[in-house]
Amino acid sequence: MSAAAMITGECFCGEVKYRIDKDLVDARSCHCSRCRKAFSAQASSYALIKPGSLTWTQGEGELVTFPAEGPIAKKFCKTCASTLCGVIDGEIHGITLGCLNDDAGIEIEAHIFAGSKACWEVLPEGVPIYDTFPPEWVKEPGDT
Numbered sequence: 001m002s003a004a005a006m007i008t009g010e011c012f013c014g015e016v017k018y019r020i021d022k023d024l025v026d027a028r029s030c031h032c033s034r035c036r037k038a039f040s041a042q043a044s045s046y047a048l049i050k051p052g053s054l055t056w057t058q059g060e061g062e063l064v065t066f067p068a069e070g071p072i073a074k075k076f077c078k079t080c081a082s083t084l085c086g087v088i089d090g091e092i093h094g095i096t097l098g099c100l101n102d103d104a105g106i107e108i109e110a111h112i113f114a115g116s117k118a119c120w121e122v123l124p125e126g127v128p129i130y131d132t133f134p135p136e137w138v139k140e141p142g143d144t
């Protein structure tokens with residue numbers, strides 16, 4: 001599977017745009033209670049990026065980082081509130097799949113923290129589902 005040579009994305013209002021010049025990896029959906037609130041949805045859906053592979057092509061100054069303090073945060077557009085990426089220790093870690101413009105050549109390969117999913121959510125079939133974090137994955141600072 002070959003990913004798009006150049007992947008682009010943008011927020012809902014279009015003020016913030018980016019491009020990624022390396023493949024995305026480890027696409028996942030996290031169903032934990034924190035992701036539900038942070039993404040206003042049944043889960044977060046994001047993929048990891050290679051360090052330094054993302055360039056903000058427009059509107060970086062429109063981004064708000066929340067929480068402002070601490071090792072883990074997300075960045076969202078101050079106008080439309082689209083969440084564009086997650087940050088760990090100041091470095092962009094994951095990019096939200098919902099804001100991609102292009103086929104990035106990936107599919108969600110794991111549904112994680114399904115053990116704490118919302119009671120109203122019906123999980124998809126045919127994809128790996130984990131109660132917490134897949135044992136073979138490296139643990140991330142925010143994962144408990």
Ligand SMILES: [Zn+2]
Pocket residue numbers: 011012013014015016077078079080081082
């Ligand atoms: Zn926006």
Ligand SMILES: [Zn+2]
Pocket residue numbers: 030031032033034035036044113
């Ligand atoms: Zn989560």
